[in-house]
Amino acid sequence: MSLNSQTLTGSGQDWTTNGSSSSSSRRGPMENERMILKPSTPTRNPIPPENAITIAVSAQVLFNMEKEQQIYEQQGMEGYIQYQREHETEPFSPGPACSFVKALEAVNTQLRKLYPDSEELFDVVLMTDNDAEVGPRLNNTINHHQLFIERFCETGGNRPVADHTHLYLSSDPGKVREALAKGIAAAIMFTPEKMNEVSETQLRVAFDGDGVLFSDESERIFKKDGLEGFQEHEKTHEKDPMKHGPMKCFLEALGKLQNKLNVNGQRMDCPIRTYLVTARDDGSAGKRAMNTLSSWGLEIDEAHFLAGAPKGPKLEEIRPHIFFDDQKSHVDGAVEMGTVACHVPYGKANELSKKGVMGKETSAE
Template sequence: MSEIKPSDLSPTEDSGEVRDLADFDNLCLSIPSQPKPRYAVTVAVSSRALFNMVDDRKIYEEEGVEKYVAHQVEHENEPLKPGAAFLFVQALMNVNSRLRELYPDSKELFDIVLMTNNHAQVGVRLINSINHYDLTIERFCMTGGNSPIGYLKAYMTNLYLSKDAEKVTEAIEEGIAAATMFMPEMETELSDTQLRVAFDGDAVLFSDESEIIMKEHGLDTFFEHEKEFENKPLAQGPLKCFLEALGKLQRKFYAKNERLSCPIRTFLVTSRSAASSGARVLKTLRSWGLEIDEALFLAGAPKGPLLQKIKPHIFFDDQMFHIEGAKELGTISAHVPYGIGQKYHKGKLIEQPVKKE
């Protein structure tokens, strides 16, 4: 047996150890830099919103958590199918690619966080599914059955999307923009070069103060009120801050003379009529220093057919009546459970359960 010299144990320039470290450094350089939370627009999305887990959820509800976890482990190499928020998340990542082209070192990007109450054992299937679709999601929060809502502020969340209406309501009560996701009832081909986001106005971008007057006192009183207070800005609603975050990223494209080819486009789709109550809405946006690319006043007409033309990656509304009409015609919809509209359906007051003493 030949003698081993001390020099044989020392790494040299040609040793495998140095080559491995060099390869590791090159790998790190090839991975896109992650956005910093204090600069990023952070979108937290639940696993059931990102992926279609209807069958998996059925196992959980009918057979319990242990069978559910065992099923996920057994099928961890089978990618989950896309869910309601999937195309929206893909569109966010396409915007990130454009931002990196213009600002290679910028940390002002969309940052996606998978925020789920799943157990860590399910994480492998989620990671495999994310890698299968080439999604850049590096931050996970898996709470093992506990509500993830308490972590949203720690992640500096700008928007939370979930399939769980109770958790969404809890997030809104915490002051976080949030919505419950709904799959459309038919597929629609969406833009792969431009993120399109559509917002309702009252109780979404704005508070429900004007909607309260309309519900409680009628349309004529509402019109009179909006005319009287035309120059008084509406109070902000639960998603105003998300529109603000989108505007911040839009301005980065405008600064590079990319306004006409900006990969973010925003829409206001409101039941208000332009002549009778539209001025206050536009003046409110102006007072906030925010722009909306297209403002569409429908004067009570159904929103579904118009949204079918816009083809947004997500449409936010506070009333399930409009959500139902939108998803029937192929629009990915997100319900914002906020304001007086939750007490009404199709314009009629929903009977509230009587609390027992």
């Protein structure tokens, strides 16, 4: 197996809830769960959830709230709320998801130009466990950074995300696992110490293959029978599609919008670009990956088969807004080189770490 890389360029549930409009940190579970419709600047009509591609993002990955988290842990909810009130006009600094959310809005801008009446747009929902009294600071921060987020969902920690969500991003492993268990694409987002500059006009999304776009069936063969067993299995099943993994539905959503935006056949200039960055080689293992995507009716703009080489350098070259991988070591390597990377705790690679993070984690998210 060579260590080179090859690039192929080619072709439910409503968010509105019935909770009380009053706010108190001592409310019951159902009273503490409600939706806030927030007018952005400039104001836009909310996108109907049933037609949108819904991206749920926790406050702690959209903004940098490390200091506030420390205050919550040291002083409890009352001290946390008091601090937020006193700093209401002080915006949070951007978090790892901020550039991704801005890129989604850039795609929406292009879609609105081409299809003024279409409701097939990205709809970002801010997820937070915070008491509503913290809302004004979040509002001010969103307007300060010129983000277009019309909806907040305050769950009180009871329900992680609505069933129709296409992608859920959080720093809380327990909530991400709960979402994955419901069949929702979800990942734990990590923050690089220094983030790479990314495109302001083209959304770039990079995916690992096994355990992310595809199921982990081949990965299980590799762990059981080693490299030779894996290669023989992929050669034998080269034309057999793999089962889908947790991020397939998000790639489908991106592909649907790509087809709408690719009106002049200029694929390279499309406002959305997708990447497969996998440890597979470019032999039978790579062919099976591409055959699987083809059998689903999906395309990937670039496929990089690294044959076990580190992914960080290739991702630094691509500069995606977001990268998904089921193996924490690959996520760590990407983060070290400035890529905003997300861990998908799914499949064989994460079975041993599953215990201990299924429970609710203490967070001021």
